[in-house]
Amino acid sequence: MGLPMLGIRRVRIARRSRFEALRGLYIHCYNEKNPHTRGLRLLRAWLSPPQLEQFNAKRHFDVIGCATGRRYRIHYGTSMNVYELDDAGRPQVGRCFLPEGRLVPGDVMLAQKIALETSEIRALSVAINFVPMRRILSL
Amino acid sequence: MPTQIVMNHNGDTRHHFDARDVAALAKAEERFKQLTGEGFTAAVRTKPGEVIRISSFNPNAEETVFFPRLIGG
Numbered sequence: 001m002g003l004p005m006l007g008i009r010r011v012r013i014a015r016r017s018r019f020e021a022l023r024g025l026y027i028h029c030y031n032e033k034n035p036h037t038r039g040l041r042l043l044r045a046w047l048s049p050p051q052l053e054q055f056n057a058k059r060h061f062d063v064i065g066c067a068t069g070r071r072y073r074i075h076y077g078t079s080m081n082v083y084e085l086d087d088a089g090r091p092q093v094g095r096c097f098l099p100e101g102r103l104v105p106g107d108v109m110l111a112q113k114i115a116l117e118t119s120e121i122r123a124l125s126v127a128i129n130f131v132p133m134r135r136i137l138s139l
Numbered sequence: 140m141p142t143q144i145v146m147n148h149n150g151d152t153r154h155h156f157d158a159r160d161v162a163a164l165a166k167a168e169e170r171f172k173q174l175t176g177e178g179f180t181a182a183v184r185t186k187p188g189e190v191i192r193i194s195s196f197n198p199n200a201e202e203t204v205f206f207p208r209l210i211g212g
Contacts, residue, residue, distance in 0.1 A: 035150035042144065042151060046204070048188020079212040096212035099146065100178075103207075107146040111206035114182045118192040128211040 039106025046110055063113050065120035072116050078108045082116075083132055094130035097123050141198065143170060145179070146206045158198050171196040171203070178208035 044052055051061040060075040062085070073091065075081040079098055083091035099111040115123035143154040154170060156163040175181055175194065182190045183200040197203065 035148070038150035039146075042204070046184060046188070046190065051188060097209050098212050100207040100210050102148045103146055104148075104150055107151065107206065110204070111146065111180075111209070114180065114190050114192070114204070114206070115209055117190055118182060119180075123209055126209050126211045 035104045036106065039104035039108075039110075041106070043106040043110045043113075046113070051113075061113075063116045065116050066118055067120040070120075074109050074112050074116075076105055076109070078103070078105050080130060081109070082112055082127075091132040094132050095124065095127040096130055097127035141167070141200060142202050143167060144202060144204045145174065146204070151204075164198055167198070168196040174205045179205040180208075181205050 044055070047055060047061060051063070055061040060073050063072050063074060064070070065072060071085045071089070072095070073083045073085055075083070080094055080096050082095045082097070084093050084095055086092040097112070097115070098108050103111070112123070140155045141158050143156070145152045145154070154167065156167040158164060171181065181193050181203055183193055183197060183203050184190055193200075193203070
């Protein structure tokens with residue numbers, strides 16, 4: 001291979017790596033500003049350390065209702081994602097409630113956590129109950 | 140700097156204010172009243188993972204999060 005060919009090849013490699021770096025930067029910036037990412041970042045910042053650990057491992061976390069002391073499991077999602085657990089930790093009944101408007105999953109889950117931990121009765125009074133899905137029962 | 144975080148379809152909107160600035164403080168308090176008047180719930184963190192709902196403006200809270208009225212799904 002002649003010297004001019006080697007030079008062209010080096011230029012191409014340099015261009016490609018610059019392109020990859022720019023692409024990575026673009027993806028990073030997009031993700032930083034993406035509503036879903038921001039919602040999840042806010043949720044993670046407001047979870048307790050055990051809740052955060054559970055969420056990172058299983059995409060759900062447990063909260064204790066402030067009025068009844070019952071345990072609820074909040075799954076990743078925006079609706080039909082809250083389950084009241086029995087003493088054995090199995091989903092007993094689904095409680096569907098969410099903040100008004102089209103919010104991203106992280107925001108919805110944070111609102112559900114805050115509602116159950118600070119005003120459980122009010123949250124339950126608006127919630128629509130549903131039978132847990134078989135998929136959830138097996139988790 | 141204290142921040143009011145208002146959840147919306149864009150994720151959230153953040154309003155930072157200087158608690159020593161009287162005008163900024165008044166504006167933040169006005170925003171608090173307006174949002175809670177519209178049915179938003181306001182909550183602050185007391186320690187990692189622990190939250191309390193507040194019904195009056197707390198200028199010392201590092202972060203106050205607001206979410207819209209709850210509805211059945």
